[in-house]
Amino acid sequence: MLVRTEGLQKYFKIGRGQMLHAVDGISLGIEKNEILGLVGESGSGKSTFGKTLIGLHPRTGGKAYYEEQELPPKFSAADHLAYSKNLQMIFQDPYSSLNPRMTVLDIVGEGLHIQGQHSKSQIKDEVAAWLTQVGLNADHMSRYPHEFSGGQRQRIGIARAMIIKPKFVVCDEPISALDVSVQAQVINLLDDLKNSLGLTLLFIAHDLSMVRYVSDRMAVMYLGTVVECGPSDEVFFNPQHPYTKLLIESNPEPDPKAERARQHASIKGEITSPINMGPGCRFADRCPSATARCSVEDPKTTKISDQHSVTCNLFD
Amino acid sequence: MSDMDDAYKDKILEVENLNVEFSTYGGVVQAVRGVNFSVGRGETLAIVGESGCGKSVTVQSIMGLIPTPPGKITAGEARLRGNNILNLPAKEANKFRGVEIGMIFQDPMTSLNPTMTIGDQISETLMVHRHLSYADASAKAVALLDKTRIPEAKKRAAQYPFEFSGGMLQRAMIAQSLACNPSVLIADEPTTALDVTIQAQILELMSELQKTEDMSIILITHDLAVVAKMADRVAVMYAGQIVEMGAVDEIFYESAHPYTMGLKEAMPSNRNDRAKKLTPIEGSPPDLFSPPAGCGYYARCPHAMKLCETKQSEEFILSSNSSHFSKCWLQHPEAPKTDGLFQAGDEHAS
Numbered sequence: 065m066l067v068r069t070e071g072l073q074k075y076f077k078i079g080r081g082q083m084l085h086a087v088d089g090i091s092l093g094i095e096k097n098e099i100l101g102l103v104g105e106s107g108s109g110k111s112t113f114g115k116t117l118i119g120l121h122p123r124t125g126g127k128a129y130y131e132e133q134e135l136p137p138k139f140s141a142a143d144h145l146a147y148s149k150n151l152q153m154i155f156q157d158p159y160s161s162l163n164p165r166m167t168v169l170d171i172v173g174e175g176l177h178i179q180g181q182h183s184k185s186q187i188k189d190e191v192a193a194w195l196t197q198v199g200l201n202a203d204h205m206s207r208y209p210h211e212f213s214g215g216q217r218q219r220i221g222i223a224r225a226m227i228i229k230p231k232f233v234v235c236d237e238p239i240s241a242l243d244v245s246v247q248a249q250v251i252n253l254l255d256d257l258k259n260s261l262g263l264t265l266l267f268i269a270h271d272l273s274m275v276r277y278v279s280d281r282m283a284v285m286y287l288g289t290v291v292e293c294g295p296s297d298e299v300f301f302n303p304q305h306p307y308t309k310l311l312i313e314s315n316p317e318p319d320p321k322a323e324r325a326r327q328h329a330s331i332k333g334e335i336t337s338p339i340n341m342g343p344g345c346r347f348a349d350r351c352p353s354a355t356a357r358c359s360v361e362d363p364k365t366t367k368i369s370d371q372h373s374v375t376c377n378l379f380d
Numbered sequence: 381m382s383d384m385d386d387a388y389k390d391k392i393l394e395v396e397n398l399n400v401e402f403s404t405y406g407g408v409v410q411a412v413r414g415v416n417f418s419v420g421r422g423e424t425l426a427i428v429g430e431s432g433c434g435k436s437v438t439v440q441s442i443m444g445l446i447p448t449p450p451g452k453i454t455a456g457e458a459r460l461r462g463n464n465i466l467n468l469p470a471k472e473a474n475k476f477r478g479v480e481i482g483m484i485f486q487d488p489m490t491s492l493n494p495t496m497t498i499g500d501q502i503s504e505t506l507m508v509h510r511h512l513s514y515a516d517a518s519a520k521a522v523a524l525l526d527k528t529r530i531p532e533a534k535k536r537a538a539q540y541p542f543e544f545s546g547g548m549l550q551r552a553m554i555a556q557s558l559a560c561n562p563s564v565l566i567a568d569e570p571t572t573a574l575d576v577t578i579q580a581q582i583l584e585l586m587s588e589l590q591k592t593e594d595m596s597i598i599l600i601t602h603d604l605a606v607v608a609k610m611a612d613r614v615a616v617m618y619a620g621q622i623v624e625m626g627a628v629d630e631i632f633y634e635s636a637h638p639y640t641m642g643l644k645e646a647m648p649s650n651r652n653d654r655a656k657k658l659t660p661i662e663g664s665p666p667d668l669f670s671p672p673a674g675c676g677y678y679a680r681c682p683h684a685m686k687l688c689e690t691k692q693s694e695e696f697i698l699s700s701n702s703s704h705f706s707k708c709w710l711q712h713p714e715a716p717k718t719d720g721l722f723q724a725g726d727e728h729a730s
């Protein structure tokens with residue numbers, strides 16, 4: 065395992081003594097050169113998990129490991145410097161994640177500049193090389209972010225993360241702000257980089273079809289917990305957890321005949337906020353198969369095959 | 381259905397040769413360049429295309445929501461049951477918008493007034509258009525919220541938008557748009573901001589209400605999966621023009637424009653064919669400050685011919701009932717055969 069968590073927790077204080085349990089006991093591992101997809105509704109804690117994993121949020125509890133070394137619970141400036149060489153992030157919003165007052169050269173070259181091992185001209189050459197690699201023009205380095213389209217900015221964000229040749233990258237909804245035709249460009253680019261650099265990725269998205277397409281394994285999150293995890297095709301075509309089943313039933317596909325044949329059993333209710341969570345399964349109030357036991361007893365994780373696990377009382 | 385409606389059964393709303401431009405410091409953007417379509421009673425027409433293709437501007441023009449200036453409808457007509465509704469003064473326009481044609485928007489959080497309760501926003505519509513008293517309008521507002529399956533509608537009507545979740549706000553906006561029993565509902569990316577589970581709920585609610593209220597829906601979206609789920613007919617827009625239009629099955633299974641093909645191939649399918657790489661559409665849409673003389677898709681099209689650069693294609697009709705057309709020279713009888721693309725003379729799928 066290149067990256068691994070054990071019971072990772074991240075709570076936020078939201079005033080009046082209340083705690084928001086954004087990530088509540090997640091144990092996941094990612095093998096080298098693997099893409100793990102993380103899906104779930106907004107508010108399920110996907111981004112918080114990604115950020116806590118690489119130290120952008122201090123964690124509340126649990127452990128996180130990189131190359132089997134434990135990461136500090138709260139990163140100091142020196143930790144950030146040491147670990148950001150290997151742990152990087154591509155952010156969701158290509159509009160707000162680039163400093164509008166910095167040129168592309170400064171944005172993309174900042175990582176190398178901070179590492180302090182490259183001269184200015186070396187940084188410039190590297191930036192030029194990376195801009196070309198992500199499909200932009202090297203002449204664009206003197207421009208500012210506002211001069212680019214959403215897809216181009218996302219590529220700048222990718223070049224920024226990749227230039228220091230990290231081992232592990234958290235991609236937080238890297239394509240959700242992009243048009244369909246451009247999404248495919250970015251996905252193919254990530255795939256090429258994964259193969260050429262031997263990268264390991266945590267791919268966070270809410271588009272199930274895309275996550276299935278991109279990732280080797282897939283984990284489904286609900287209110288701060290992972291409810292199902294397994295090889296992507298297995299989870300997608302043979303979902304076990306009631307939540308995963310409903311999620312996949314709700315996911316329309318670009319095929320009118322299949323849509324007409326679809327059983328309409330759409331999920332009831334909405335995701336709540338994980339504030340001051342008590343015991344019991346967090347999906348119990350929306351679950352069609354819930355029993356009295358589900359609202360009092362924490363579900364246990366059951367392995368249904370070598371790699372496929374479900375956290376649900378039905379499998380106990 | 382009255383006799384009046386019967387006469388316009390196939391064309392409740394008809395848009396003809398719509399042209400819209402915006403004056404900016406950089407020049408004049410020709411956002412919509414000659415769009416024609418019509419919507420029949422009880423039908424769902426989906427308009428698909430990527431950002432900037434003019435799909436939202438098209439429906440905003442119909443509703444009289446284009447800010448003038450900078451925007452200007454330079455040519456065309458939109459007829460609601462035969463009467464032109466474009467370029468009307470606000471007083472005239474208010475007789476049909478929100479009454480005959482309802483509209484819901486992509487971002488319910490910013491489309492509703494944050495300082496008014498949800499109930500009051502819906503009753504306002506009823507008081508203005510239907511001249512109901514506040515008490516009657518408020519009671520009807522609660523009934524409308526109930527109709528869109530908002531739990532505890534009475535309590536919710538007294539709440540403000542910030543107390544609602546995104547999905548609930550979209551339901552409230554649908555309730556508001558239904559207040560005056562419109563015959564056409566325009567939905568501009570109604571589920572783009574929502575999660576798949578909530579998207580499924582909202583789309584199913586829309587389909588149900590369409591049947592019970594006997595409404596036509598114009599659905600603007602960029603998501604082909606949503607189109608497949610909802611649409612009877614589809615118009616594919618690119619660079620301010622409709623490049624292909626047809627019944628939903630024709631668009632998906634007999635795609636006849638390279639852009640439609642490109643959109644389909646850029647999306648992962650849900651089949652077990654993981655080896656297939658996604659095929660992106662390289663490049664970006666043309667600059668509509670100075671739209672190309674020829675086909676707008678020329679620069680990105682894998683099948684582009686010399687002719688395409690200089691001359692716009694006519695609309696080649698591909699089905700016997702003339703429902704399906706493609707604005708592409710590859711449909712010309714003398715054009716080369718192209719793999720994967722449906723061309724005139726090909727066998728129909730069904």
